[in-house]
Amino acid sequence: MTQERFISLVRAEQEPLRRFLLALCCGDAALADDIAQDALVRAYVASGSFLGLSKFSTWLFRIAYNCYIDHCRKAKPEQTSVDDALEIPAAESSDSAFRYQQLYRAMDRLPEKEKASISLFYFEDRSIKEIAAILGIPQGTVKYHLSMGRTHLKQHIQL
Amino acid sequence: MNEIDEFLRANKPAVHDDPTFLLETRRRLEAVEGIKAEVDRQRSRGRLALVFALAIGLAVGVLATAIAFLYPMDAASAGQGLWDSIRLFLTTWKQYLLLPVAILAIAFGLVLSRGSRSAVRL
Numbered sequence: 001m002t003q004e005r006f007i008s009l010v011r012a013e014q015e016p017l018r019r020f021l022l023a024l025c026c027g028d029a030a031l032a033d034d035i036a037q038d039a040l041v042r043a044y045v046a047s048g049s050f051l052g053l054s055k056f057s058t059w060l061f062r063i064a065y066n067c068y069i070d071h072c073r074k075a076k077p078e079q080t081s082v083d084d085a086l087e088i089p090a091a092e093s094s095d096s097a098f099r100y101q102q103l104y105r106a107m108d109r110l111p112e113k114e115k116a117s118i119s120l121f122y123f124e125d126r127s128i129k130e131i132a133a134i135l136g137i138p139q140g141t142v143k144y145h146l147s148m149g150r151t152h153l154k155q156h157i158q159l
Numbered sequence: 160m161n162e163i164d165e166f167l168r169a170n171k172p173a174v175h176d177d178p179t180f181l182l183e184t185r186r187r188l189e190a191v192e193g194i195k196a197e198v199d200r201q202r203s204r205g206r207l208a209l210v211f212a213l214a215i216g217l218a219v220g221v222l223a224t225a226i227a228f229l230y231p232m233d234a235a236s237a238g239q240g241l242w243d244s245i246r247l248f249l250t251t252w253k254q255y256l257l258l259p260v261a262i263l264a265i266a267f268g269l270v271l272s273r274g275s276r277s278a279v280r281l
Contacts, residue, residue, distance in 0.1 A: 040187070150164075
């Protein structure tokens, strides 16, 4: 895959990819973008192995998720609190800022697979089949993670 | 569960429009291309060194065999002194003594090419 072709494919996917990682990083936009860049480099290096058996975005999201997991394993000892890291859009009203804060705090308490399943299903509107392909788990397990994620979020978010 | 569904759908994380993101991606991909080119250059240099070492080894081997056949040593005509004994030994066994030289040349070529590959990996 040529660099120009890769960039043109990434241009269409960059916003969903960054949003997915932003949700996984619980609002830390700088970290999310850093992981996204890392994922894009890895994807470019491995682009020769992309056979087109799945959608490009599914393949890219899978690489990004693996990068995020790698980052979590490396960064475990020096975890920062969500309050320090989260970045609420400046244009947001205090009401929606509060909702984002609530959302990110609740997301931070979820296990990684639940967080990823919730992010992909609700924020990226991905099907269960696609989520299963991205996370590398069976569809039934995705449904289980979604159900558990919703239950856990309900405990932490005031509606 | 409908409430939490609605809450999540209504509060998708907002991503800032960042024009520098793709520029940074492009810059990193250029760097990857640079590394790829350097790895290819090192590999071809290693291959060249290997071919060169094989050619040298072959030439030395052919030369050693040719000398052995062109100048056969008559053992009876050799003197009895120490120097003559050494000369006799070297002349008799020269093809076998030159063989390790050729093998060493090939081994040197192989080590050289492997060394440059591991340097690239680092």
